[in-house]
Ligand SMILES: CC(=O)N[C@H]1[C@@H](OP(=O)(O)OP(=O)(O)OC[C@H]2O[C@@H](n3ccc(=O)[nH]c3=O)[C@H](O)[C@@H]2O)O[C@H](CO)[C@@H](O)[C@@H]1O[C@H](C)C(=O)N[C@@H](C)C(=O)N[C@H](CCC(=O)O)C(=O)O
Ligand SMILES: Nc1ncnc2c1ncn2[C@@H]1O[C@H](COP(=O)(O)OP(=O)(O)OP(=O)(O)O)[C@@H](O)[C@H]1O
Ligand SMILES: N[C@H](CCC[C@H](N)C(=O)O)C(=O)O
């Protein structure tokens with residue numbers, strides 16, 4: 412993409428400009444390390460750093476212009492254009508979609524938000540759309556997919572520059588759909604500027620990210636933004652639909668924000684799509700979806716009540732896109748799994764080992780309830796809580812692990828800049844509470860080293876037991892204070908089982 416700087420600044424009528432506008436802009440970046448010759452460097456004030464401090468570095472790398480919200484020294488900036496606005500983040504949200512020719516207007520866009528279930532629901536929607544013969548790209552926690560091309564990701568929802576560039580790539584590659592997870596961080600930080608969603612899905616709302624949103628009420632309000640966005644007077648698209656979980660206490664409020672047709676779903680509420688005849692096992696589940704098309708009996712490779720909700724949400728999105736129910740059924744029944752979501756590790760051991768991405772109290776409770784539904788012997792839980800994340804969820808997760816598990820091994824999960832022992836102390840408060848109240852767990856152990864915790868769990872497991880290793884799912888790393896090391900729960904579990912020569 413190449414745009415004239417004048418075209419870009421025309422979108423910012425209140426900007427104060429110093430220097431010439433007759434320049435070609437070949438890229439937009441807010442990170443000096445990504446600046447190439449001809450870049451417009453956007454200076455953002457962040458949590459850890461201030462982009463204004465990197466102007467010299469950006470100029471040295473060939474920046475043609477800088478967008479600032481503070482006065483910056485002219486020295487060193489003689490050959491570039493300085494554009495000053497009141498808020499660089501907002502200005503970036505205006506110019507970047509234009510820079511990439513508004514790819515979000517050319518794709519049918521499906522956004523999925525909610526505390527849990529976004530990744531799973533987006534994968535399900537993608538498989539249905541592909542089954543129906545559509546070209547569908549995906550953006551989310553695990554990876555970005557453009558057709559069969561896979562790109563690594565840093566965040567669940569990329570920042571506005573990366574996101575618009577991915578969407579442009581999708582358009583260039585003939586994608587009809589972009590299905591994406593919309594995190595609350597993305598909504599709060601305006602990362603989805605320029606995306607016009609045709610379908611917005613609400614999965615659920617439970618505690619997470621209170622470090623960032625401060626209160627649960629703020630968190631809900633932030634999520635509501637996706638549904639309000641369906642209702643904008645300046646919208647370029649027609650025929651929007653909201654897919655809403657009516658079993659969730661805030662579902663109806665989300666629907667009210669949408670101001671467009673709603674496909675509701677739920678198991679306990681009156682809704683357009685419901686499910687009954689539910690049966691779950693470790694390796695799969697069966698149930699029947701009831702909807703305007705009648706009944707759709709399903710036998711699936713994914714399990715757990717929570718996945719019934721994800722399936723209903725995905726079916727709702729597909730129905731909004733007028734996909735034939737027979738195709739929806741075919742796709743759902745052929746769907747294998749999402750990496751690291753209730754993933755069974757099978758290395759010949761006589762007990763069940765599950766690796767799951769539950770990293771919130773609700774996620775952990777759901778996955779433990781599911782394990783409890785089919786477990787015939789002990790449940791051994793290995794889990795931890797991320798550093799630099801919502802601290803208040805730690806005792807809650809500790810408590811839930813001990814309420815549903817028989818043996819709990821609390822360990823590290825991406826401690827980041829925090830002291831692992833301190834995180835575990837927070838978890839231990841909840842563990843102690845649950846034990847004092849006489850819940851399921853007979854014992855717990857605190858084992859800082861995650862490999863050692865997994866080894867201990869596997870050593871303790873007897874025939875028919877269930878070992879649940881929660882929190883990291885598909886992740887292949889452990890983020891420590893000073894470095895990131897390779898770490899994959901599934902691989903470690905397999906290695907430990909093989910080393911111990913445990914056979915059925
Ligand atoms: C709180 C948050 O979301 N922070 C995001 C934010 O970082 P920040 O504002 O703190 O940036 P900063 O490091 O202070 O830097 C400020 C500016 O200086 C620039 N800089 C910095 C260094 C340098 O050498 N040169 C330079 O130009 C940076 O590019 C930036 O523009 O902007 C960065 C660039 O877009 C993001 O990568 C970063 O996400 C961090 C890594 C993060 O972990 N975010 C998590 C909490 C997150 O967003 N999670 C959500 C939800 C997950 C879920 O589904 O549960 C997600 O969508 O992933
Ligand atoms: N609908 C659901 N309700 C509650 N828990 C769920 C639901 N779906 C999945 N989970 C649990 O949450 C975990 C994460 O699921 P998934 O990755 O689909 O959610 P997510 O919303 O994408 O998470 P993230 O916020 O990290 O992107 C799963 O491993 C499972 O334990
Ligand atoms: N999207 C979530 C993922 C948490 C996964 C867990 N393994 C952790 O690192 O806390 C977050 O960034 O808070």
Ligand SMILES: [Mg+2]
Pocket residue numbers: 529530531551552553567592
């Ligand atoms: Mg996700």
